[in-house]
Amino acid sequence: MSLTCLLVAPLAFASTCLARGSDELGVRSISVLPRGLTSHAAAELDGWLYVCGGYFGTPHEYCREDQSGSFARLNLRDGATWEQLEDLEPLQSATLVACEGRLVRVGGMRADNARDEKPSLRSLADAAVFDPRTRSWASLPSLPEPRSSHAACVLGSRVIVVGGWNLGGSLGRSSQWADSVLELDFADPTRKWRATSAPFRRRAVAAAALGERVYVVGGMESSGEPSARVDVLDLATGAWSLGPELPETGFGCAAVAVGEQLFASARSGRVWRLESDATCWRPHGELASPRYFHQLVEAPGLGLAAVGGISGARRARWIEWVSLTPPRTPDIEVLTLPAPGLARNRQALFLRDGALHFFGGNQRTAQHGFDDAAFVDEGWKFDLTTLEWSPLPPLPVRRQSLQVALADDRAWLVGGFARGPEGTRTFGDLFVYEPEQARWTALLDAVRPGRTQFALVERDDGLWIFGGLDYVQDREDGADFRHPVEVLRRSLTAADGAPFEFSDVRMPRARRAFGHAELAGKLYFVGGLADGFASVSECDVFDFASKTWSEIAPPSIERISPELVALDGALYLAGGSARTGNSADPLPNASIERFDPARGEWTKLLEALPFDPTHVRMFVHRGRLLAVSTHDPLSRTLRLAWIRP
Helix, strand or coil, rough: CCCCHHHCCCCCCCCCHHHEEEEECCCEEEEEEECEEEEEEEEEEEEEEECCECCCCCCCCCHHHHHHCCCCEECCCCCCHHHHHCCCCCCCCCEEEEEEEEEEEEEEEEEEECCCCCCCEEEEEEEEEEECCEEEEECCCCCCCCEEEEEEECCCEEEECCEECCCCCEEECEEEECCCCEEEEEECCCCCEEEECCCCCCCCCCCEEECCCEEECEEEEEEEEECCCCCEEECCCCCEECCCCCCCCCCCEEEECCCEEEEECCCCCCCHHHHHCCCCCEEEECCCCCCCCCEEEEEEECEEEEECCCECCEEECEEEECCCCCCCEEEEEEEEEECCCCCECCCCEEEEEEEEEECCCCCCCCCCCHHHECCCCCEEEEEEECCCEECCCCCCCEEEEEEEEEECCEEEEECCCCCCCCCEEEECCEEEEEECCEEEEEECCCCCCCEEEEEEEEEEEEEEECCCEECCCCCCCCCCCCCCCCCEEEEECCCCCCCCCEEEEEEECCCCCCEEEECCCCCEECEEEHHCCCEEECEEEEEEECEEEECCCCCCCEEEEEEEEECCEEEEEEECCCCCCCCCCEEEEEEEEEEEECCCCCEEEECCCCCCCCCCCCEECEEEEEEEEEECCCCCCEEEEECCC
8 A cells, every 4th residue: 555545545435424414413504694794783583584784894993984884794504694674874782673574673783984984883773574474664763862883672562772872973982872771662653652760871782672671781881891790671660680690791792582591601702501590500501612792693493693793803703503402412513614725624723812723734635646846835714703714924935734732822843744855755843833923933953853644632741743654765774664652742932953852752653644632631543543554452551640551442433543632531533544444545434423431331422524534633612512614626625614512
């Protein structure tokens, strides 16, 4: 068997298995906003998600050019079809609620200044109702005073508006903070707004009606301090009381009531559920993209949708769903987008600060794609919140299969495979990337001899290298393939020119192209190849404290180049290839297996990933497994799958 058959996995894949796995699991494609928005309005009505207005410019530098006048709706039946409705005059901080088969829009803020002019901001007293049958707006009585940064909810035929302020000119404490609750009852023929006093002055609040009570959650106090306070209005008696505080400050939070349950989410990305006795909040879920100034919308039969919002200066474009009840099977969301890079596989890839970083790689998808032009040096970053690509300083060399460790606020890329002056070979160079400075530092021949398909592990005492392959095409002694068992180590504070050194640890057996993950101070090794392209069935475990080796039971399939990650006290094995049936060459494996260290047992989590698993990579992202692939022989494509096990 040739080296090329092992470094680049075959393309063959059982599509029938993929389709069956997707049907069984109910894989859901991620819905994406046409543009990242914050301070927008959103509501669900009759299977459509409506989104209105919002802001897409630089935070706090408001101008009319960066306010949205878009009014569009997403068909929740397919989660992909957007329909543009008649645009509005640009505005932000309005509210949108569904009431008696129509949508009610209340208030908002408009910037009258251009981008290069002094801010001129004003809150609006406008109110209007949209009839989806006629696709037209009709005016409602204006609010008693302009209001923005407020919240609204619906109880029966009544629209209730709470919180907010009345801006006049620019942001500041001199603005008039609302201290009243407004109510408009569609059952009242006069349709007049009725105002009653509220025991607080807060803006950027969330509101939801649960039973006969309105819950006003979080926000910012008129003093400028963010608040976790919860005020409760009993609409039957008009009495106010205090509810349990949100476990985090709720400035720009979102809330929604579903049946007899109340949910809220704020800046941390955690979704909270109010206990049925209304005494405390409990964690219910976590968003993969934390956000605030977003909307939580309930869609019957689908769960909760987190729509838009911002984290730092990053606006969330993908609409995240949160299940109302724990799913009985793994919950999977899939996203497919164009990718700008040339590389289709074998990039040095890492996840940092909510973004995937790609360096180098191979742009061929055929088995024997090792011509000199196949290797690339490009660098790209993909932001998992904004879904935007941005170029990074290229890798100093054209190379694939470098291993990556994150330590000391830097990325350490080691080894790899490419063509040298005398043919294909492994390399031992160390490249350190500093993300904040977008700068590379190189240490040539830090690993001697060079290696690929090894494990690079960061510990407090430095970087460790386990296993791997030392390959030189047409080596003089004919031993092109060598499998070092010596474990190497290098301190993070070593002198710039210091190479990796031999430690006092040796691998119990030759192994390359394996999966590895650290859990509770132990490093687990699963799968891989040894001399003569033999599969490795043994699963070794290295204890860093005692410097001893042990074994665990093997998974159901012997895999080559799998991914292994640790999540919530368990190990997850995915991807790679395996020899099955009468096949001489390994074929991509689409399943995911889970290992429970306490029980010492493997179980099947997924029969199949929702896309071709060739060269798939896997990470842990905010309590989920994140599968990543750019392997596509037809187009430059990025495929992502978030899996809640």
